[in-house]
Amino acid sequence: MCEYCKRIRHPHPINDVYLPKVVRRFLLVSLNIDAILAEVMIRQRRKKLKEMTQGNGLSEAYTITLARIKAQKGYKSVLGLKALMWVQYSERPFQAEELCYALGVERFGS
Amino acid sequence: MPWEWRDLDPENVPALRTVLASCLGLVTVEGSSSTVRLVHFTLQEYISSNPTLFRSPHSAIVEVCLTYLNFGFVRDLSPTLRWAPSTTPLLEYASVHWGRHTRRGVTENIKILALRLLDRFDEHISVQLLYYYDRRQFSDLGFGGVQELTGFTGLHGVAFFGIEEIVEAVLDMREWDGNAADSTGNTALTWAARKGHDGVVKRLLGRGDINPDQPALNMAGHHSRGRLGTDMSGW
Numbered sequence: 001m002c003e004y005c006k007r008i009r010h011p012h013p014i015n016d017v018y019l020p021k022v023v024r025r026f027l028l029v030s031l032n033i034d035a036i037l038a039e040v041m042i043r044q045r046r047k048k049l050k051e052m053t054q055g056n057g058l059s060e061a062y063t064i065t066l067a068r069i070k071a072q073k074g075y076k077s078v079l080g081l082k083a084l085m086w087v088q089y090s091e092r093p094f095q096a097e098e099l100c101y102a103l104g105v106e107r108f109g110s
Numbered sequence: 111m112p113w114e115w116r117d118l119d120p121e122n123v124p125a126l127r128t129v130l131a132s133c134l135g136l137v138t139v140e141g142s143s144s145t146v147r148l149v150h151f152t153l154q155e156y157i158s159s160n161p162t163l164f165r166s167p168h169s170a171i172v173e174v175c176l177t178y179l180n181f182g183f184v185r186d187l188s189p190t191l192r193w194a195p196s197t198t199p200l201l202e203y204a205s206v207h208w209g210r211h212t213r214r215g216v217t218e219n220i221k222i223l224a225l226r227l228l229d230r231f232d233e234h235i236s237v238q239l240l241y242y243y244d245r246r247q248f249s250d251l252g253f254g255g256v257q258e259l260t261g262f263t264g265l266h267g268v269a270f271f272g273i274e275e276i277v278e279a280v281l282d283m284r285e286w287d288g289n290a291a292d293s294t295g296n297t298a299l300t301w302a303a304r305k306g307h308d309g310v311v312k313r314l315l316g317r318g319d320i321n322p323d324q325p326a327l328n329m330a331g332h333h334s335r336g337r338l339g340t341d342m343s344g345w
Contacts, residue, residue, distance in 0.1 A: 031135055031149070062136070062156045066163070069134050079124060080132035081164070087137055087146055088157045089167040091207045096126050096144045101200040104123030105174045106116065107219075 034068075035061040079103060117181050168214040175204035175211065176223035179236055187235040190258065192242060194235075205236030206243045209271025216275040224273070228264030228280055237262050240270075261292040269298035269314065272307030281317060288320040 039045045051060065069080040086094065086102055094102070130137060136149050148154055157163055164170075178184065178200050187195065194201035212220060231237060241259040262270075265288065268280045281288075291297050299320055302310040314320050 058150065058152045059156050062153055065134050065136055069132070069136070072132065072134075076128075076132040079129060080134065080136075083129050083133050083137055084148075084157070085164045085167045085170065087148055088154060089164075089171060090203070091210060092203075094146045094203070095199070096139050096146055097199040098203055099146045100123050100126055100129060101118075101178075102171075102174055102203075103129060104120075105118060105178050105200070106122060107170070107173045107177060 031061040031065055032058070035064045038064055117183060118178070166215055166217070168211045169217050169220060172208055172211040172220050173217070173223065175200070175208040176220065176227060178204045179208065179227050179234070180223060184236075185230075185234065189233050189235050189238060191235055192238060194239060201235070202239055202243075205239040209267075209273060212271065212273050216273065221276055221279065224268075224276055225264075225279055225283065228267050228276075229283060231264040231267045232260070232262055237267070259293055261290065263290070263292075263298075265298045266292055266296070266301055269302035269307065269310050270305060272302060272305055272310050274307070274309040274313065277310055277313045288314070288317065 036045050036048045039048050048060070069084075070077050072080060082103055083099065086099060126139070130139065136153060137146060138149050139146055184198060184201060187198070187201075194205070208224075212224065216224075227234065227236075237259060241262070263286065264280055264283065265286045268277055286298075288299075289297055296304070297320075299311065299314050299322070302314060315322055
């Protein structure tokens, strides 16, 4: 059994659901790289890279990632935004299962 | 009724993998505890500073919590259970926190859902879960070692949570005995006072048939002047 994912018997691919710290850090970096690559000109990419290494670039990365979440096809965009909303505004941190069930309840009257 | 009271459709519950994939890396799960978190603490600040990102998030959360609590299979659970069964993962959160989210904004849907829940609140499992949670939070609040909370009606509930917008509607729901005490000795009025919900206290006293001179209230007053005051008004 994997050291990190107690429920899953497969080996641990990098995009698996239970992420060790080092992978989460990697994700953060990849968000930044996405933001840098979104700029097409070398000069703009350099500028972006500089911004990020100076610590004020994350908000740009978030804006870009949120736009990408919204641009997803079908229900994925709704699901992604809803999940973010629950994680941000819940009164305490959720367990994975709680979050999935919260997302599975069709709102009354909808 | 214009809508049907549907039960949870298990096929509608997304897989964790799908949820995380939809978030494109902004939401992650901690390996050891399977707790869900934002990828970085700065994302929380980012969302807070962009309030237009989500439209009334607390109302959306309450509507889901209350819809869940009103599901048939939840209402059918024994009200004496002390723990949420493993088959109902959202039950504990919904039971304990719906009131707090509700105080941040009441919509028409929330009102309908809350009144339906509160109508037979003393027979609902969420009361017991709320009670145990509350005891763990404020263990020295003087519940007098009561093992089980009984007689905690919808009127007690709305006072406990301090949802001012629906107090009148709950009062009009049926012929309550406004001075009835639950098994902890608290009435609706003493719960509202204990938890620091002044607006609800005023509305209850405004009805005239509720006795303001209650022994448990003196104790509540004692607490609210003491070190527990701020803890309680945190509800």
